[in-house]
Amino acid sequence: MTSRLAQVAPRRPTGRYVYESDSDDDIAVYGQGNAAAAAAAAAAAIAVASLEYSSDEESDLDSPPAGAARTLALANAIDPWDEWDQQCRQQAWRAASRNTVPRATSVQPKHDDVNELESMLSRFQLQQREAEARDKAEFEQRNAKLWDGIEKAIREAEKRAAHEAEQLAAARKRQEQAEAEAKRAREAEQARIAAEQRAAAEKRAKEEEQAKERLAAEAEAKRTAGMRGGDAIWPPAKAEYDEWTREMTRIKQDILPKIRENPDMRKRAFAAKRAITPKIGQLTNSASEITRITDAIDQVLREARNEGEIMYTWALNHLAKCLIRQAEQEVAAKQDTAFPLARVALGLVLLGHDIGTVLMARLVKKCPWVLGYVPPRDGLAEDAYRRKLGFKTSDETSQLYASRMSGICALYFAVLQSSISETVRTIKTSETPETLAGRVPESLRPSRMWTWQVRSMTPPHTQQPLVPALWCTFAEVAGPASLTRYGKQAAKLWRLLLGGVREHKLGPSGGPEHDAVHAALVKLQLVLEAWEQGSLDAHTTGGRYMDS
Template structure:
């Protein structure tokens, strides 16, 4: 696109000079046409003529529509009348030159050049494009200004809204503050009014109290006088009535004393005869049972308990205390104990691990050369304690943990000399008489009475739970159940032909003895621990006992079921009335039903 500045309307001196030079160069034979060397001036003139034709100030409507071009001076010359005198004064050659020049100019003006037309159209299109672009830019600018105006208006509206909200909030705050101040002033006013009325009412009440006190004092004086008079009358009547009753009571007491003496004499005679008869029957029965037990090698529950207590006493006095007193021996015993305890804690229900741990413990307690007797017995005591403590913690949480613990214990009972005596003694120490079972007698094995209730509770298996306080009945029952499950699992382990025989206290017939003794002790059955231990026994050996003893075992189960449902002979249920006893009694009932149904 090419733009040029409009030319001046008046011809410049340069152009005039150039025209004069061109006129001088033209020949008459060319008819006033310019040569090829004049193309630049021709183009310049056409460019200028095009600009003038686009300008509204140059030319008339007729000239712009026809495409012709003339200078204003030429138009003036053309429109002016030619003076014929001046023309007549020219020579023929000059007139011919003028005519040729005018013809050449007219021919040049009327000539249509395609390039000029294209250039003109190009300029017009460029102008239109520029105007269109300018219009678009102007419209975009207007739209942007409108958007800016709208954003500003929106911002101003939002600002006004926020300011209005702020003003409203401040007004609300002021209103709330005013209301709060009004409430505070009202409360102060009400408080002052209330205090004033309280003072007024207090003064009135004081006066009323004074009057009431005066009237009450007068009334009390009258009542006191009346009371003294009535008391004097009543005292006189009571003395007379008492005297009469004493006489009647004395007479009745003499008669009752005579009757009681006669009844007591009769009861003493009957009791003496009954006791004599029972003593004779008991002596005969005891003699027969003693002969049978001696023949069968079976001891009574009391003898088993005394034997366990005695073994525990001998273990403390003859082994543990001397070992603790000697530092060298104590260090050897402590080393064995530190090796035994972790091995018991590593037990799992795996044959290889059980055999390995049993062999390692056997190697520790039966080395070559053998341990001193006191150290050996103390180590057996530590082994028993570790097994029982493991039963208290692990078996209480998971009953299947009793199986590997019982298998290791059963193996050690068969291979370690004297281990069954010490293990049974420690068992009685931890669970009391529940492993026998028997009611704790009023005296110890040596015939001495218990020094206090705490020593008797320890003999019953209660442990202290921090300080001097004993464990609760619930914790006691759970702990006893865990240890007794291990004991019953030892009895339940089948004996193979290659195994060494166990002592009678840990053989399967011991389960029948234990159950028979338990069912014959009503004092034990009413305890909350009894149904818990009975459930453990049935859970471990109930089905095997039914298969082994048949109808006899069913009779015992029937007796047990009657005790947990209907009650014992004295009308009390097994387990007593405690929550722990009731829950365990239900478990025993369900277990008996399961065994009888064969599920």
Template sequence: MRFSAPRSTSPSPERRKLKYGVPSDELEDSESSQSDAESAHSSASSDSIWYKSESEVPPPPPRPSRPKRSTAEQYYIEDTIASIRLRVNHHDPYEEWEKEIKQESFRLARTEQSLSKVERHKKQSQAHKAEANKRSVVQEKQMQAIQDHLAALNIRRQVGEKAMVEAWKERNKKLWDGIEAVIKSEEEKVRIKLEAERKKREEEERKRQEEEERRRQEEEKKRKEEEERMRQEQEEAEAKRRREEAERIRREREQAEAKLRETLGITTATQDWCSARDMLRLLKAGPMVTVKANQNLKSIWSAGRRAIIPKIGQLTEDPQNILRIYEEIVVILRPKTPHHQTVYFALLSNLAKAIFMQAEIEVTAEKRSAIPLAQLAVRLLVGIEGFAKIFWTKLCQRAGGWPVPFTIPSADSDGSTFTAEQRKKAMGYREEDTSVGDYLARISGIMRIYFLIMGHNLTQPTEEPLHLAYRQSRYWTYFARMLMDHQLMEDPVAPNVLHVALDVGGLEARDIWGQQWIKLLERLYECTTTGIPGTNGRLLGGSSPEGTSARVRVQIEIERILSAP
């Protein structure tokens, strides 16, 4: 900021305007004579262009003589020059006074500015302090309001938990009522189904007799035709024998490799699924048909089945309760008078079915209910002869290819082509699956039993080795097969099943396989974030809502396992 003082009128007499100089007429005479000389010279110069050389140019006219000044004029000029010199060297006190006034004003202005600046800073500091005090008061009020709100939320949470416990008790009661109703409904369905099968068998027997008569006539005709073809076949026999010999050698080599894999406990996913399908056909066409066709065997089988189903529903997490139920089931399966072999295998089939149906009902509501079911299953797999294969067969029947894991092909293991309905049933779909969510919940409940059996083998190995499908190595094989099958990885069921597997045995597997297991989990994590390798970025579980939510759960579970101490 600049300050200045107003300038007043000078009282000094020396500042009045004075005139200095020579007389005006003398100046005018000198200027006119000089201009005449210059014009004459310029005209002579301009006329020189009309001459051949400079020597021909006539000289300028002589300057006119100037009259000499008088003594008075000479004195006047000298006096004027002296006045000018005096004026140049004159010292003006006013100017000195004016300069001092300006400097004093500048010093006063700077002092006032400094005082004003100090006062302004002081006021600003006081204003900031007042504002800070005001803010602290507001913050204290807000903190008190937040604490009051949290207290109210805690009270509402306690009320909600109490209501949830009451609702859970009511739901549990309804669940058990539903189980009893399902059992009665299933028994009625079986009775109606058996009656229909009896009538169907009678009709088939009549048709069979007619077919045998027709076949006998056709066979007689074919026999004559065979005799005619015999000669031609003998000619082709030698070539066929050579082909069969080469095929026999190839089969023997494949059988030797298969025996080696079996000795080492190595099977392919196709072999595991085909063995379950083959066993299922044998079970349905053998023991089940025989038992249902014989009234005495059927009554024994029905009594055993009705005794087994309630036992499964009585399971709790008490080890004594599990042992007691196991011993009671053993008594039912192996009484003092042994059952007929067909009845024994039929009861094993019903026992496995009862375990999986209980898992579908209870594990969907509470996953801890799968623990006693799995512990009982481990005891049965070790202590009951033949139960391991039948349990595996019923597991693949109820859950499709997910226990293997394996993508269900278009043809069955015997080469027969599936219809759309048959393939859907082979994949584990049931009539009660009204939505994808119901199917996912049911498959997850069944697979939790299977993974708990392998998890029990991971942490508490049994005295006798389990079947290959339930051993410790199968847990690693399951994840390896799943990661190799891109079609399965894109199915929304895959992340649900993998989450169940990691929840059951992920930490124990890390302790057993160490760094290799961590590498496998890292690859699985990439499938949930960046995409399945070789699928152009498609993620685990696809883009459906069910697959997306399950994929997030798999990510969280892997992070939990990797970050655990």
């Protein structure tokens, strides 16, 4: 019973006394809503106190408790503890008297109170279980609602995911279809372009073939016209002259100024000039010397080519100037020196250098006679026209002019008659002579010997004062090679030339240059008659073969 009472009211101090506050204190402790509980707790406390103070035999409540005499006796001593104890007893008594009914004379009322407390406890427990049940039901309801929401969200998410997957699959399918269509269109376009390209290539190849055939026909016509002579040979000659004049103008306007205006390039050009110039002056007809100088100049040109087109073209132009200067000065005095110069020039051509183009442009500029052609005056003043013909100064004598032109032509004729198989001996290469021959420009090939002879026997060129002297130079330098190459055709041409000399059809019939022309004609007649008698070698220039 004590344990059940403890569930209702707070535990009180054990011992003889029960301390209790008045009803107001109980109300303050238990609250306004629990006043009944406070009253019950107070009643229980009174019942316990009554049981503790009762004896084995029932006694009347009006009689003082058994310890009262002892309390009164101690009161006389005015003990503070007893005074405080007495006050506590009185307070407990008053509180019990206010909140309880008079104590019964039997134990039955106590049992009723306990039953009431148990009933109250049962009600409290029932209320608690009901509250817990309500809370549980509410929790389960909220939980079920929450899970319903979660499941609904999951279903909606799954639905959205499925919808998005369907849309993605549809988009992917559309993309695949679009890509397939684009691929088919692209393949069709590529096939169309390829077909057009094939058609264009076939058309271009056909046009190129036709152009080649046309050019070949024109070249053949020019060749046959050149072989026949006549007026048909002069338009090609003029075209060649204009072509080389344009090339020389390009070099003068596009190359030389850039070297002059750039100090660094001018310095490198000067170094190349110092490397080239002395070597041309040291040249002899020795095979080893030609090989050495060709190799040295090849190295200089390779270095210049690595520095760019401008420097390379400048170096080629300077080399051509050196060769022509040597021809004007040394070859004019000693004709056999033309052969080693020609071998160096041809060797550099075979090594892949563009010296042939630049050399030909400078040859035509300095001596248009190498083409077997005299450019027209075209309204030029006398001094300007003389410069166009190759005169150095306005007061240069005809004799000095003829000597220089003969030297330059001797260099050109020496290049034309040079054997490629022999020149290969002076260069370092592993390629065959047949392959190397393709690098020689048309203007430096042996076929040009025939072109020059035909033009120089066709009027009005035959009436030029310089032609007899140039014919002598050709016969002495390139005559044997021309006769060997063209055989009966060359012999027929030379017999025709000899007849013209004998009949005084070559050269002008008079004029201030009559003596020089007459001397050249006499010399030419001696050479041609020696050839006719089979003793041309006595009149040809030595040096056609290299010294070992």
